[in-house]
Amino acid sequence: MEIMSRKKLKIGVSACLLGIKCRYDGKAKGDPRIYELLKDKVDLIPICPEFNCGLGIPRPPMRLEASPKGTRMKVIETGEDKTEVMRDWINVELKLLERIDIAAFIFKARSPSCGLHGVDLFNKDGRCLGKCGRGLFAAALVQRFPWMTVCEEGDFPEVAEKLVIAVPPGQERK
Template sequence: MQIPVGISACVLGERVRFDGGHKLNRFIVDELSKYFTFKPVCPEMGIGMQVPRPVIRLLQLPSDEIRLVESKQQDVDYTDKMVAFAHQKASQFDDLCGYVVCAKSPTCGMERVKLHIPNNNTVPGGSVGIYTRELMSKMPWLPVEEDGRLNDPVLRENFVFRIFALHDLYHSVRDQLSAKSIVKFHSRYKLVLMAHSPSAYKALGSMVAHISEWDLDEFYLEYRLQFMEAIKERASRKNKTNVLMHLQGYFKRSLTKEQKKELSDLIMSYKEGHQPILVPLALIKHYLREYPDPYLQLQTFIDPYPEDLKLRYGL
């Protein structure tokens, strides 16, 4: 099943930039398109701007309000049109499981977009593109990432994982909402939460334990928000080591002394940065095939996404 993901049209290779160019991302086109159906959007084209078109920028007024204006004619203002367009698109994005935006763009950039003041100087730290700012405000649970940051293996893995997780939540919970479906989903993601955010692991566990006290629709919306916020935190090597040791504990009655030591040594080697997490996980998967455990076999942490994406090679 293809997962719907929004994307800045230029990142998908469409020639919609101000100068008629594009910013095609090969990883997205060559690898992610096997699993994701990309929904391209060019906000500038969406509000009626053409190709080629004048360069636009973010302008901070003396009142600290941020406007989207033409670089050479700062009285030509596109802010209101862009905000209205972003709200319109967000209302159509109920099924989206992620969004890839174009870095540095005054409409689509997610962070550190150049922010000018009237004398043409820039504000340290920059800002967020108008379209992306509104999108993230309307859909705070949605995984959003910039094209350039996908070159970082840790950020790439976390972003793609969150897309698969949100799709799983929609497919197994939202589309068949019940207390049972929520409990089953949460059970499968316990080790994931333990790796990403031990505090959220406890908080969400308590929340699920008291699900009978909630209106189910309200619970789902709050759970989605907190769950997606929790897995946005990058799983540390320390937390992942704890999860691996937790997994190891399930085999203590099945393994020989030598097998236990071999697995323990691999986990410590990963902890010290000498091995990728795939190495101890491969042995854990091997033992899980030999000594099946219904609880472990359902844990998303072990197989969070298709193996051929090779996202854990650098972790």
């Protein structure tokens, strides 16, 4: 007789890392380790902020720009500002993630929406100021849930261990 069932952790993952073709170019950047190691142990919640906020697939590439109004997300070719569209979606999504009690998030590195650290930040003239940006969704999620375990795909094995998920030998960070 089972007295208490253990609820599975819910872990958010940038959808492209799970092999979903949602990147700006219509491709995926799947990391099979993530799905294979987690599929039976947690509930995976795939999220693509750029698609989910209505930017479509494919879509023009975007970048982060520094401005007096803070970091902006703009279409590289036209300069069209997509920041408010993204922020409106983020506000709704963070409330949903809070309700479903998400425990961790695995982000796609270098993404203007999901990059956790080291995202290229540009000035309005297109000059790179350095790898000092953080994607808009990643920044908002970390601010809203400072206690949450977060990482990019390259750091996944360490996070898996932190969540008490065994990482098989040979699957460690390379």
